[in-house]
Amino acid sequence: MSGTSARDAEPVAIIAGNGRLPLYVAEAAREVGTPTFIVQLRGEGGNDWSDFEHMDADLGGFQPVVAALQKRGIRRVVLSGGVRTRPELKSLRPTARVIWSLPAILKKLRSGGDDKVLRMVIDLFERHGFEIIAAQDIAGDLLATAGTLGAVAPDREDRSDIDAAARAAHVIGSMDIGQGAVSLGGRVVALEGAEGTDQMLERVRTMRAAGRISKKRRGVLVKLCKPQQDLRADLPSIGPETVRAAAAAGLGGIAVEAGRALVLDREAAIAEADRAGLFLLGLEPGQAEKTVT
16 A cells, blocks of 8 residues: 555545445555544445444435545545446435436436446535545555466367457446456356356356356456446455356356456455466556457
């Protein structure tokens, strides 16, 4: 972790969805002395915030969140963690400043993909004078680095699967569907949808057990940023749980973009991968783009 700066002294709010990422970001902020306030979205929890000042908020409860941040003089906001649900109409509590645009907000919440919804949330905060900063601006140590991360390296067949899965991930990303794809023997066998990566890998495991896909070929998971993605929110992430799910699905490895994906619990993830004989690979900058052109 780099040294502290005047910027570190400015307070930050972390809008916390599910998963471990919000906790890692909060701990990284605390390490450099950044005053941190947690807004835990109800129904998306799992982390212990007893050591941090925090509040719970409904996904549609924008008005009380704005009030809480303004009361504390917080101008910087981090959007961190996944969100599995969309808010119900009755839970929406917009500020007076955004009531006029409520019909457009409702349309995006009902029919928009994750990227469109995230862009809408970013826009709402920025309209109120907040600055959205990326999780990696605080917890840069989480960014994937280029090259093989553990003891296992991809072979020629793995490289072919990486290319195929990367092309598929790029396509579904451009359609705001998901960030990940699995290729096996050069054939794309699974695409990530709203259910998320772990559930996609469970489908792969089930298909393999049923003989729908080869039990001999290993296969690869690739996760990429969506082409149109705002890098301040929802970078692709992997961690020990992803490695365990990939191993259970019989895959040979996982590839993500260096500098554009997060590796949570890096040491534990690498140890899990080495133990299972899986490779973890950070694609070189520009390498992912070459596979889709």
